[in-house]
Amino acid sequence: MLSFTEENYLKTLVQLTVFSEGVEEVGVNSLAKNLSVKPATVSDMLRKLKEKSLVNYKKYGKISLTEEGKLAGMMVVRRHRLWETFLYQKLDFSWDEVHELAEELEHVYSSKLINGLDKFLEFPAFDPHGDAIPNAKGEIALPFRKTLSEISIGESCRIVAVKDNSTDFLQYADKIGLKxxxxxxxxxxxxxxxxxxxxxxxxxxxxxxxxxxxxFVVCRLCGKAKGCSC
Amino acid sequence: MLSFTEENYLKTLVQLTVFSEGVEEVGVNSLAKNLSVKPATVSDMLRKLKEKSLVNYKKYGKISLTEEGKLAGMMVVRRHRLWETFLYQKLDFSWDEVHELAEELEHVYSSKLINGLDKFLEFPAFDPHGDAIPNAKGEIALPFRKTLSEISIGESCRIVAVKDNSTDFLQYADKIGLKxxxxxxxxxxxxxxxxxxxxxxxxxxxxxxxxxxxxFVVCRLCGKAKGCSC
DNA sequence: TTTAACTGTTAGATTAGTCTAACTTTATTA
DNA sequence: TAATAAAGTTAGACTAATCTAACAGTTAAA
Known part of the structure; x- marks a missing residue:
C-alpha cells in the first residue's frame, strides 16, 4: 500500500519522464521543485521508494522509474484525469477548477471505484484539458503534437490539449472562449x-x-504534428 | 481547516450523540472504542478540539459537541452519505461495499463538489441504508423509528433503514433479499x-x-414508530 | 587543474497522531 | 466509608514527512 505522499512522488516522476519527450531521468533538485519540497526531503524519500523497487537510483545519481513504479504512477494519473472528467462533465465544473480537487480525489484507491467511474463516463479517451487518460492497464497513447509556439506565421492548427498547470492561464483561455x-x-x-x-x-x-x-496543437488538415506536409 | 483525523472524531461524536436518541454526552472510553484508538489518544485529541471550540469538555468530565463542532461533524456525515448514494446509484456498488469507500471520500473537502454532487443526485433525502442525508446547512430530519427488536409477536412493520456498521450483517441482509x-x-x-x-x-x-x-422500522400502516395505535 | 558553483546527502529537530505503562480521579460496592 | 474497580490522564517513545544547516560530491569554467 502506497501513502498519499509516495503516490505524489510517483505521479510527478511520471510527469517528468514518461510525459516529457526524450527525458528518461531526473535529478533530485528538479523533483524537489516539482513537488514543492526541499531536496533533502526527496533524498530521504528516494531511499524508501528504492526499498520498494519503485525507482532506479543510487547516491548522487539520476532518478528513473522502475516498471512497477511507472505503473503505480500511471494509475495515479489515470485516477486524476478520470476525476477531472467527472467534475467537468457531470458536476459542471470549469476547466480551471477541476485540477485542485482531482489532486485529492486521485488518492482514494479502489479499482472498483475507478473502473466504475471509467464505465460511467463511457471510457473517455481524454480529460477536459485534452490529455489522454491511461487505461486500466496503465497504457496511454502518447500524443503526437506540437506547442502553439512552434507554429509559423500564416499557418493554422487545431488545439488538442492545454497544460493544466496554471489557473491564470486556464482562466484566460476560458475567457477568450478557447476550446x-x-x-x-x-x-x-x-x-x-x-x-x-x-x-x-x-x-x-x-x-x-x-x-x-x-x-498543444496538431495540423488542422491531417491531424499530425510532426512529419506533416499539408 | 480540519485534519482527516479531527473530522473523524467529530463525525463519531455526531453519531454517538446527535444520532443516539437521548444521549447528549459521551465518555473518553466510549469514543476511543468507536474510533479504534486508545483512551490516551482521545485525551490528547480532546485538548486540541477544545482549543478549536469544537467540543465542550473538561478533565475527567463528559464530552459533547459545541454548535460549531456539531455542524462540522454533520457536514462529514453529509459528505459520507452523498458519496454512498453516488456509488450505489451511479456506479452499481452494493449496499455493503459503499461504506468503506465513503470513509475516504468524505474527507475531500469542497462545498462546490458536495453541493454539485447533491444536485447531480437530485437532492436525495436518504442514503442507500435509509439514513437521512443532512442538507447544506447541516440540518437533518431525525427519524421517528424503532429497531426490529422492539416489535412484538404478530406485528408487522416496514423497514426504513439499516445500520451500516457491519459488512457481515449487510451481506446477510442482502442475501435474504432485504430492501x-x-x-x-x-x-x-x-x-x-x-x-x-x-x-x-x-x-x-x-x-x-x-x-x-x-x-430500523416504522408501523406498516401509519408509518409512525412511537405513538402509533394501528 | 584548481576553484567556484551547483547538486545532493546527512544529522538533528519538529509536528501530528498514535502507542504503552504508570499514575490519578471518580464511581461502585461490600 | 474504605477498598476496589473503572475511567481518564500524563509522560515518554515511535513513525512519517517535513525542515534547516552543515557537509560531500560533481561539473564546469577560468
Whole structure:
C-alpha cells in the first residue's frame, strides 16, 4: 500500500519522464521543485521508494522509474484525469477548477471505484484539458503534437490539449472562449518581445509565450504534428 | 481547516450523540472504542478540539459537541452519505461495499463538489441504508423509528433503514433479499436464546439480536414508530 | 587543474497522531 | 466509608514527512 505522499512522488516522476519527450531521468533538485519540497526531503524519500523497487537510483545519481513504479504512477494519473472528467462533465465544473480537487480525489484507491467511474463516463479517451487518460492497464497513447509556439506565421492548427498547470492561464483561455478542437491561425510574431498575434473564431488576440507554450496543437488538415506536409 | 483525523472524531461524536436518541454526552472510553484508538489518544485529541471550540469538555468530565463542532461533524456525515448514494446509484456498488469507500471520500473537502454532487443526485433525502442525508446547512430530519427488536409477536412493520456498521450483517441482509420499504412480520420470539423468527416475502428466517437490532422500522400502516395505535 | 558553483546527502529537530505503562480521579460496592 | 474497580490522564517513545544547516560530491569554467 502506497501513502498519499509516495503516490505524489510517483505521479510527478511520471510527469517528468514518461510525459516529457526524450527525458528518461531526473535529478533530485528538479523533483524537489516539482513537488514543492526541499531536496533533502526527496533524498530521504528516494531511499524508501528504492526499498520498494519503485525507482532506479543510487547516491548522487539520476532518478528513473522502475516498471512497477511507472505503473503505480500511471494509475495515479489515470485516477486524476478520470476525476477531472467527472467534475467537468457531470458536476459542471470549469476547466480551471477541476485540477485542485482531482489532486485529492486521485488518492482514494479502489479499482472498483475507478473502473466504475471509467464505465460511467463511457471510457473517455481524454480529460477536459485534452490529455489522454491511461487505461486500466496503465497504457496511454502518447500524443503526437506540437506547442502553439512552434507554429509559423500564416499557418493554422487545431488545439488538442492545454497544460493544466496554471489557473491564470486556464482562466484566460476560458475567457477568450478557447476550446479543445478549435482552430487557431498565427497572424504575426514579434521577435523582440516574443508576442504572438493569433486568430481564433475571427477574433485577434496578442498573447505571450506563457500562452503559446501551454497549448498543444496538431495540423488542422491531417491531424499530425510532426512529419506533416499539408 | 480540519485534519482527516479531527473530522473523524467529530463525525463519531455526531453519531454517538446527535444520532443516539437521548444521549447528549459521551465518555473518553466510549469514543476511543468507536474510533479504534486508545483512551490516551482521545485525551490528547480532546485538548486540541477544545482549543478549536469544537467540543465542550473538561478533565475527567463528559464530552459533547459545541454548535460549531456539531455542524462540522454533520457536514462529514453529509459528505459520507452523498458519496454512498453516488456509488450505489451511479456506479452499481452494493449496499455493503459503499461504506468503506465513503470513509475516504468524505474527507475531500469542497462545498462546490458536495453541493454539485447533491444536485447531480437530485437532492436525495436518504442514503442507500435509509439514513437521512443532512442538507447544506447541516440540518437533518431525525427519524421517528424503532429497531426490529422492539416489535412484538404478530406485528408487522416496514423497514426504513439499516445500520451500516457491519459488512457481515449487510451481506446477510442482502442475501435474504432485504430492501428498504420491505414489510416484515414477527412470527415468534424465543426468550432463552433471544432468537426471533421473522417473515419476509412469505419466507421465514430465524435471526439473532445482531440482526433485529440493526434494522430500523416504522408501523406498516401509519408509518409512525412511537405513538402509533394501528 | 584548481576553484567556484551547483547538486545532493546527512544529522538533528519538529509536528501530528498514535502507542504503552504508570499514575490519578471518580464511581461502585461490600 | 474504605477498598476496589473503572475511567481518564500524563509522560515518554515511535513513525512519517517535513525542515534547516552543515557537509560531500560533481561539473564546469577560468
Amino acid at each position: 479543445i478542437q478549435d482552430v487557431i491561425t498565427i497572424v504575426a510574431k514579434e521577435d523582440f518581445d516574443a508576442l504572438t498575434t493569433i486568430l481564433i473564431r475571427n477574433e485577434e488576440f496578442v498573447v505571450s509565450p506563457k500562452f503559446t507554450e501551454n497549448i | 428498504i420499504q420491505d414489510v416484515i412480520t414477527i412470527v415468534a420470539k424465543e426468550d432463552f436464546d433471544a432468537l426471533t423468527t421473522i417473515l419476509i416475502r412469505n419466507e421465514e428466517f430465524v435471526v439473532s439480536p445482531k440482526f433485529t437490532e440493526n434494522i
